Amino acid sequence: GENVGLHLPTLSVQEGDNSIINCAYSNSASDYFIWYKQESGKGPQFIIDIRSNMDKRQGQRVTVLLNKTVKHLSLQIAATQPGDSAVYFCAENIKGYSTLTFGKGTMLLVSP
Amino acid sequence: NAGVTQTPKFRILKIGQSMTLQCTQDMNHNYMYWYRQDPGMGLKLIYYSVGAGITDKGEVPNGYNVSRSTTEDFPLRLELAAPSQTSVYFCASSYGDPSGNTIYFGEGSWLTVV
Numbered sequence: 001g002e003n004v005g006l007h008l009p010t011l012s013v014q015e016g017d018n019s020i021i022n023c024a025y026s027n028s029a030s031d032y033f034i035w036y037k038q039e040s041g042k043g044p045q046f047i048i049d050i051r052s053n054m055d056k057r058q059g060q061r062v063t064v065l066l067n068k069t070v071k072h073l074s075l076q077i078a079a080t081q082p083g084d085s086a087v088y089f090c091a092e093n094i095k096g097y098s099t100l101t102f103g104k105g106t107m108l109l110v111s112p
Numbered sequence: 113n114a115g116v117t118q119t120p121k122f123r124i125l126k127i128g129q130s131m132t133l134q135c136t137q138d139m140n141h142n143y144m145y146w147y148r149q150d151p152g153m154g155l156k157l158i159y160y161s162v163g164a165g166i167t168d169k170g171e172v173p174n175g176y177n178v179s180r181s182t183t184e185d186f187p188l189r190l191e192l193a194a195p196s197q198t199s200v201y202f203c204a205s206s207y208g209d210p211s212g213n214t215i216y217f218g219e220g221s222w223l224t225v226v
Contacts, residue, residue, distance in 0.1 A: 031126075
């Protein structure tokens with residue numbers, strides 16, 4: 001079936017670097033996408049979302065980019081900090097559906 | 113603010129035993145969900161509910177049951193536990209459907225079946 005997947009299982013960066021986490025989706029009917037952060041031993045936490053009528057959305061130190069042509073989603077974290085170390089998941093939703101479909105996740109490791 | 117509260121945090125079960133994972137939310141959310149997360153994997157939906165008295169199967173419902181008798185509570189029942197049910201279980205809730213309503217997660221329940 002169609003699903004959401006991630007290219008990189010682990011990303012290691014130095015503190016202060018910019019991080020880019022990628023996600024591919026295959027369901028062209030998906031119209032809403034969310035990035036979650038999951039710290040060790042905790043539940044996922046909402047970071048930022050984007051609708052399919054947008055290409056880019058910015059938050060505090062985070063930017064989500066959506067490329068519908070190639071069905072690709074990315075999360076950019078500026079000036080990565082050790083506190084950003086976590087697993088990051090993308091999730092998709094189809095309008096009118098009651099559930100999210102999650103990707104496998106990418107672990108981000110930030111070295112001081 | 114309590115948010116989504118799950119109990120127990122950790123549990124070890126023997127094969128064939130049954131147990132209930134409790135979940136309660138104090139945000140007056142209509143939608144509630146149960147996900148499981150296997151090591152190194154994403155979350156898979158077990159069951160969900162869009163309101164009291166209504167439940168629906170998710171992607172991996174076999175071996176589980178749920179009920180939603182109140183808006184606040186959404187317990188997950190494991191009958192005849194199997195090693196394949198060793199996982200981390202997350203309960204979540206949202207005011208409405210996910211496209212525009214933030215889903216809030218509990219802290220997780222770690223279950224080991226031996």
